[in-house]
Amino acid sequence: MATPYGVLAGVVLWGLHLGATQGVFAVLIARAAPQDRKATAFGVFNFFSGLAMLASGLMAGMLWQYAGAQASFAGGAFFLRRSVCWCFGLHGPKKRTCKKTVWQAKRFCMKEVNGAPGRI
Numbered sequence: 607m608a609t610p611y612g613v614l615a616g617v618v619l620w621g622l623h624l625g626a627t628q629g630v631f632a633v634l635i636a637r638a639a640p641q642d643r644k645a646t647a648f649g650v651f652n653f654f655s656g657l658a659m660l661a662s663g664l665m666a667g668m669l670w671q672y673a674g675a676q677a678s679f680a681g682g683a684f685f686l687r688r689s690v691c692w693c694f695g696l697h698g699p700k701k702r703t704c705k706k707t708v709w710q711a712k713r714f715c716m717k718e719v720n721g722a723p724g725r726i
Contacts, residue, residue: 631651639647662685670678 632648635647635651636644666678666682669681
């Protein structure tokens with residue numbers, strides 16, 4: 607059974623997650639979109655983010671309903687692992703090492719954008 611403190615802790619953690627990620631997404635979209643299409647770019651991003659959250663919520667809810675809480679969390683862990691491996695290129699026949707991938711990510715994040723040093 608959920609306690610008020612457990613719910614509060616979940617809300618705080620969710621808020622920290624959103625605070626840490628939404629600013630980064632906004633910067634990436636603003637830098638990638640042409641000046642006259644920024645609003646469209648934000649709208650498309652938020653539309654597909656909403657669809658992804660709807661799909662993940664439905665999957666987690668169905669797993670919880672039909673297989674139990676443990677299966678729902680295991681499914682979340684599975685998708686997290688797959689996402690991390692995909693993002694860092696740690697899958698497929700040409701697996702990269704984490705060290706090389708982190709160096710490439712730092713290099714990408716520090717690229718100059720429109721003459722200004724990139725900072726994320």
